[in-house]
Amino acid sequence: MQVSIECFPCFLRQTVSALSQFDMPEGMRYQIVGDVLGVLKDVDVERTPAYATTFIYRAIKKRIGRDPYALLKRKFNRFALNLYSGLRDRVLRSKEPLWSAARIAIAGNIIDFGIYESFDVEKTIDRSLEKSIAADDFDFFRDELQRHDEVLYLLDNAGEIVFDRLLIELLTEMGKRVTAVVKGGAVINDATMEDALEAGITRHCRVIDNGTDAVGTDLQFCSPGFVGEYNRHSLIISKGQGNFETLESDKNKNVFFLFQAKCDVIAAHLNLTKGSMLLKGQLNKE
């Protein structure tokens, strides 16, 4: 998936949205928009939107000198934690807990203020549990889990990771050795180690960071330590659009992409409608 011209207004919308998190002199806002326009002029349109977004957020952070989303991330972790025990009950009481936990993990992907401005989490949870979803490779997913003892779980957003915690918890209860992965540096609302700690992921599995603040999972930016883990694992659960954008080209892995198609560009790429939920398996063809 490459940068589409439709991505350009969205890049700037995300910039404006990031700037709205702060009081700052008007002049500085225009300066940052100018910096981002400079980044956009040089965007490599043959690469993914996630790749471009990495440089946009770096430009914003560089000028501001701190993470624009730190407070909002705390807020969404706390919001999701309030839902945690109710959702855990719902998972355990359901006919097939693994199915329910996977669906809820997909629902949690709605928590994303990089692309979305507002969202309704409870409605999204109900939709994920009551309706069919656009891509549903759950049977493959269950089968592959039975064939593997280890899972590398690429987390996406703060808040959302509380929903992932339900699935991770269940996987560990099934005897799987899960390694959850957060970003190595702040970028948009992506989960970092601080978020993993706050959301309670660290209580259930090993958590590592990928050594970079790049959007998605772009191996050229990741630390050798993470790349080693990535190469060693043969089953990967990948959350969110950024991870999909950056990993869909890797056909050497068994990857299950759990996410929502949040913009027209990815929806068109997948030949689905915007807002579609996916549990999309990509199996190693070797």
Added chain:
Amino acid sequence: MQVSIECFPCFLRQTVSALSQFDMPEGMRYQIVGDVLGVLKDVDVERTPAYATTFIYRAIKKRIGRDPYALLKRKFNRFALNLYSGLRDRVLRSKEPLWSAARIAIAGNIIDFGIYESFDVEKTIDRSLEKSIAADDFDFFRDELQRHDEVLYLLDNAGEIVFDRLLIELLTEMGKRVTAVVKGGAVINDATMEDALEAGITRHCRVIDNGTDAVGTDLQFCSPGFVGEYNRHSLIISKGQGNFETLESDKNKNVFFLFQAKCDVIAAHLNLTKGSMLLKGQLNKE
């Protein structure tokens, strides 16, 4: 009203929307987005959004070599002409035709694919005739009309001008000498002489062009002939957001701005909600 950082995503959204009117090689689309990013880097944020938009559309037109909106303008003129006789009846049968015609002219301002992507004209007409509007200087407007024999009527968009025709027709029936003004060159969906002819404005009053393809009415870009007309007239009816942006600073004229606040930036500037309808008088304080 100055360029806000919120304008930048919208500038690019308008660019993408203009490009979507055409089949062209993908490479050319990216090239044009690149050209527009260059324009945006140099935007003078102390001037109006309309001023910036002028340069954006010039960049698009220069690369494409023709007017991206020509066909859509035809389409919207024809669409509005189909409503014309029904609306003329509605005006003439109403208690106060001048009031109804003014309201319908404001409703017509919804026809704008520069800012809006889609719109519902019939609903907007009903809303304009049945509800109060956010700024309503109709009494001043009627009084000022009685004090003047001549009116300079600054038209805005193709399609919309059929709605203006109803008001212009009524003004001429009241004995006013109306001069309607179109753009001197194609820009977005703004009416040019061809549109005035197609919409039947030329049947009711004198029509002149302002000598420029600039958005709104920016006297520094207009022809000396138009500037002479502008200076000579003491009562001006100004349609649309672009004309408001560029003329609100002229406190030496009696201007009535008939328009809808189509984006958050102008809504915040006016301290109103987006979608507000206005008949806003600005009277010469001399």
